[in-house]
Amino acid sequence: MERPYILHMFTPGAQMSPFDVNMAADAGYQVITPYCGVTLEQVTGLTQDAIFSRGPKGVARTGIFIGGRDVLLAADMLERARAALVPPFQVSLFADPSGSYTTAAALVAATEAALRRHHGLALRGLRVLLLGGTGTVGRIAGVLCAREGATAVLSSHKGLAAAQAAAGQTGARFGVTLEAVSGHTDAERRAAIAEADVVMGVAAAGVQVMTAADRAIAARLRVAADVNAVPPEGLAGVGVMDDGRPLEGTAAVGLGALAIGNVKYQVQHRLLVRMREAKPAVCFGFDDAFAVAREVLAGPAGGAGG
Template sequence: MERPYILHMFTPGRQMSPFDVNMAADAGYQVLAPYTDVTLDAVRGLTQDAIFSRSPKGLARTGIFIGGRDAVLAADMLDRAKKAMVPPFAVSLMADPSGAYTTAAAMVASVEAELVAMGAGGLSGQRVVVLGGTGPVGRIAGVMAAMAGAHVALSSRNGIDVAEEAAQQTGQRFGVTLHGISGGDRDAVRRSIADADVILATAAAGVQVVSAEDLAVATRLKVAADVNAVPPEGIAGVGVMDKGTPVAGTAARGLGALAIGNVKYQTQQRLLRSMNEATEPLVLGYAEAFEAARALLRQA
């Protein structure tokens, strides 16, 4: 009898995301085993329980997925699981907390592709402002944009101190330079986007962070991307289906939540399938998610 494909799913939260469970099943995993309330210190033991229960050959059909809602903690858990391997006893690993890695990858890769299509040369040298930048998607989107050469500022509605703390912590953890900027009130938002080339809206669903009046001050704006699919739109004038659509009253192009979401879905599915089909162990984190989204868009 052939061994089944098993995916062990770790989360520090109280429940594993149903979205991730469905995605893993669709990628070919036959047995899905969720583990909740998993601490960083528990990762080593759980990982070694998984790797020593099968022969090295059987481990090709075994994987570990790390979820949760904390983008930094997920990266730490991924590192801890990787260090727990005892070759040749090793399995493929993937982290995607709250979909933050694949959502951010889809968003930033889509912006990059749009800039190239406009003749703006990609993200290198662009000034990127991430509104809602202290959340999991915002932080990782900022990291990816910085990896691509952009000058990135994380904005927080809670003010400059919170934004700067998030920027420093995230930049140090992921090895990039990020800055904090205040989005505490309308004037602060307008000051933050006045000289932005790119706006990434990653705030809570159903919250409009940039109004049409705010956009009027963003005279350098090239691309506005929004991952909020719940009305009202996070950026006024950017519809959920927009894919390079002109944003009214500006010279910018818009990327909407469902257009980005389609790239996110395909990116996550591609990564899970690559784990499922791998003959050698893979480690898939935020950087691999970004490269997968870029490759997907290059093939489009």
């Protein structure tokens, strides 16, 4: 009898995301067990409980997924789990807190593809403004943009101090420089938008962070990408299905939440399948998600549905 594929899902939160549980089942895991309220200090013990009970053959059919809502803590938990592995008892690992790693990867890869397709540009040298950028997706998208040579700017409606704290903490953790601006007032937000080549709407669902009036002063804008699928749109004029549609009154094209979300779904599915099938074991974070997002977008369809 073949041993089942088991996925242990760790989250520091009160519950594991049903979305991630569904994704794991669709990727072929047969036993899926959530562990809630997990602290960083508990990761080593839980990981070693998972690896030593199955033997070298069973451990190849075992994986650990790390969720939650804190992108910095998830990265630390992933590192702690990897350090707890004892060869040959090695399992595959994958962190995607609140879906932020795969969503950010899809967002940045889709933006990169739109820049190339519609403007002949790369991210390098451009100024990317992340409205609502202190959240889970914004921080990781900012890191990915910075690593591609862009100036990534986190904006917060709470003001400059909140944006600076998020930019400083996230940049230090992942070895990049992130800038910060205040989006607290209309004037501050518009000043930041006026200087941006790319605007990413990464605020909470149902919150509009760029209005039609804001868009009117976006003279440099080339891509407006929005991950908010809940009305009203996060970036005014960007529809949820938009995949390179010209944005009225600008030289930009829009990328909507469902177009980006399609890429995100494919990225998470592919990583979970690869994690389950991997020999030897693998460890996936947001850099791996970004590589797979580029792979999805380079597929036969050549766009967000690729």
